Amino acid sequence: MNRNKILYSGAIILAVTLIAALLVALVLYSIGASPLATYKTILTGPLSDLFGVTEVLVRSVPLMLVALGIAISFRSGILNIGAEGQIQMGVIASTAMALAMPHAPKAILLPATMMAGALAGALWGGIAGWLKAKLQVNEILSTVMLNYIAAQVYTFMLRGPMLDPNELETGSGTPQSMRLPEMAFLDTLVPGTRIHMGLILALVAALLVWMLLWKTTLGYRMRTAGAGAKAARYAGIPVERYLIVAMLMAGGFAGLAGAVEVSGVHHRAIEGISSGYGFAGIVVALFGALHPGGIVPSAVFFGILLIGADMTQRSASVPANMVLVLQGVIILSIVSAQSFLRNPYAQERFFRWFGRFSSSARKAGKGAQS
């Protein structure tokens, strides 16, 4: 039974991957690019040297953190689409914290910077959670709207109160903050590359999230609230409370991702720092089956896609935005694959077809032997 099920799931996943690849190939073909060459560049280019590999990992760190938060919220029955805004709030708060204590020792400043980012993200996510729990406001609407608000607040802060004074006096007026004190930097892991301690942080976070969701009573409560709100209420679990907790955590992880980007990569708040990680994180989480064990490889895979897309832009005439097309197609494929996986009749038809195929193959094999 189980072997068949794995066979079926594997076949479906393979099929949707192929269909997704084919659809994107069509789009690539229509803009005059060679699909094969593009795929080759995307999938092999980033991993051909040490720099490429470390850059992939640099991209995968924020994706991993955001996706872990998304997994917590989706598992708890609340769909957080607001990671983008939560990241930006995390960036503002962590930058402000680091700049406020320029002379503090690293042992204090670095954790404080990270905490500030996580707290700000948690607060921003918590708003949506509170609205949902207390006023039944649809979380998809509220998180998307909070994204818009966060984007405006972010722009305002960078162009106003947090604008680097040097930019005004001597620079070009680029909207960005002052550079962080070095004591707030996350250390580099491999000298000469940009890969930083944030990777370790994200991997530890993945382990913690797994333990939280499947090993603790808090995780049991949250998963129950998400998988069966009615049964959870019946069992005495105050579902609304855990919606808020889930959004605090999801926002916290997104805010942490923002803080990690600031102190690990850019060392200051710049425009466009979140570069769509908030939305890509949703795809990463779904592709990783909302499980930390799936999210880690899935984040690396999307890191490859992002770097690969940059490379195709340089090597071939394929815009990097094609990755967004690919992401969209992957979401559609996952959703349709899930409906196939859940449909027993489709399963039955598959086995009928597969049985015929394998029995005729066996016959053909026997014919060849005799």
Added chain:
Amino acid sequence: MTALEPISELKLEGITKRFPGVLACDGISLQVRRGEVLALVGENGAGKTTLMNIIMGLYRPDSGTIHVNGEEVHFHSPGDAYARGIGMVHQHFMLVPNMTVAENLALGLKELHHFMNLDIKGAAKRIREVSERYELPVNPDAYIWQLSVGEQQRVELVKTLCLGARLLILDEPTSALTPQETDDLIVRLQRMASELAIIFISHKLNEVKALSDRVSILRHGAVVFNGQTANHEPSELAALMTGHDVVLPRNEGSSIQGEPLLSVQNLCVRGDRGNLVLDGLSLELRAGEVLGMAGVSGNGQREFADALAGLRPVESGQILFGGKDLANRTPREIIHAGMGYVPEDRQTEGIVPSFSVKDNLILKDFAEPRFSKMAFLRKKEIDSNAEALKERFDIRCPSTSTATGSLSGGNIQKVILAREISRGPKALVAVYPTRGIDMGAQEFIHEQLLARRREGIGILLISEELEEVMNLSDRIAVIYKGKILKVLPAVEATRERLGILMAGLADPDTPGDAQAEVPAGVAHE
């Protein structure tokens, strides 16, 4: 609708269907002709549904043949089956609630779909024709959500007939009906049977007895019995169905007269639409008794159970339990006070369907020291608890890691009962505990409830199966329009007397009886 002659005979021969690891149908042969009702009887998992899905073209048999009017057919979809006059009414209705009856029919009738125009009037006309011909009164302009469950059942029948079916497969058609609606349906089906062929799937043997001409019993995917219904007693059929003699246990009189345990006084509760559904309900449950609550569903039973579990706000009144007023307390507080609850909706309220059996068994107790330590779950304890309860309550599942939602209704109910009973409650509220559950599991659940009664637990049994209420109860309370109409000792209850009370009429045996008013008066002090 079709040029083919109307169906006069359906014949299955040697139908075999194998699923990975399971032989769902094992060489089944059946035959049904026009003017005949064939009852197909079997426990959950006996292969009834698979067989019907094969007839309707949803599954293909591994071997065996299907003949219609002597001609071999191969159905690839339900559409093919309908084209030959075979239609099915599913256990769960396939109706869109916010559409009218006529619109629901039009959904399935392609010939009413003209370019940019849907012939609703044509649909309504057909419905009127069919409903007159078969005496199934249905208003084509009514919205589905306005109709009672019994009326919706009639809509399903009319819809299936309108689609051209002359052989009806009815999958447990009475499982959601009240006793009155069931009797009504059986009478109508008897009248229709002369012109149609009917396959009636059920495990309620008194209905089988009342309606069918022949009966076939399935066990583990094979036909174990074929015979004329008239020649066999229900108990005989039950034994054949389960493979052993079934004796539904009875409450053997009251040996213990316990202390009052739960006292509900003047309870007022609002329903989902804001109207007062419970209007001054008063009731007393003693330790060591089964108090049956009989009534037609929709008279406040669900709201009463919800209020007892803390899942619905109480407008006014008291729920005194162990000296504490539990009205408007949180579910957690009520659970801690020692109240057990087997909810009506076992699929989504009693369990989390996607969770494993072992996780569902700790749904209320995961935070207790027994199952957790420093906020971490104790996996070993949870596993051994599940294994012990699986054994003790005869829960049939491949393993305790199986998703609970994939089990049969009877086994899901055993999971719920195992959890509620093993917690050692002082009182247990069980709502429709055996609805839609096969005989074997029903017997087991009844035995469990009576055993708990002997241990001194007070049990409130809310049910619409009069048989069940009369078999198990010490006292029976009849609920009508949110009030207790009368409480009578079970020994004095008869089917007829309860039926009249449930309809809201005065008790014929004791005219002017004031017993029902007494508790209400007490609450005013």
